[in-house]
Amino acid sequence: MKHIPVVRALRVPALVVSTIFVFVVACATVPPAQQEARVEELIAFVNAAEAEALLEQSGRPFLLDSEIIEPSNDVYVMWRNMIAAGWALPGGQIIGISPVNEHTYRSYGSGLEMESYFSRRLPEGSAVVRVQTRQATWDLLLGGQRDGMPLIYGIRGPL
Numbered sequence: 001m002k003h004i005p006v007v008r009a010l011r012v013p014a015l016v017v018s019t020i021f022v023f024v025v026a027c028a029t030v031p032p033a034q035q036e037a038r039v040e041e042l043i044a045f046v047n048a049a050e051a052e053a054l055l056e057q058s059g060r061p062f063l064l065d066s067e068i069i070e071p072s073n074d075v076y077v078m079w080r081n082m083i084a085a086g087w088a089l090p091g092g093q094i095i096g097i098s099p100v101n102e103h104t105y106r107s108y109g110s111g112l113e114m115e116s117y118f119s120r121r122l123p124e125g126s127a128v129v130r131v132q133t134r135q136a137t138w139d140l141l142l143g144g145q146r147d148g149m150p151l152i153y154g155i156r157g158p159l
Helices: 006-029 036-048 051-056 072-084 112-121
Strands: 058-064 067-069 093-099 127-132 137-146 149-156
Touching: 036 093, 036 137, 036 149, 051 058, 051 072, 058 072, 058 112, 058 137, 067 072
Parallel strands: 058 149
Antiparallel strands: 058 067, 093 127, 127 137, 137 149
């Protein structure tokens, strides 16, 4: 019977354990707004939620296209009206996740107010998520989290 050196025998399990460790640590450090599984969970939530639940899952101030909505009641009315008009993300498929950077605000407006919103009001790790539905393409501005699901800080579209 041939003896395998202990160091060599432990090399494979150690490699497997270290790979798993790196994967777990990477998942823990990627913000929810940039995790595809968390965003898919949010899309399903949006499709089933009432205005009150969407308000709770919304960051504030809220950005609707290029309009900043500050008061909670106004955000609630926006959600109520959008739901009444039939807005949802049916069949929503993520087609891109882009972390917010110092230039992202330019897609929403070129003024100082928009630059300030993106640099001072959004949490660290925010992202623009492009979602394709059966009817249209939307950008969701996501950041932070509540119960592991990203908060919605804005919507832009249809694009």
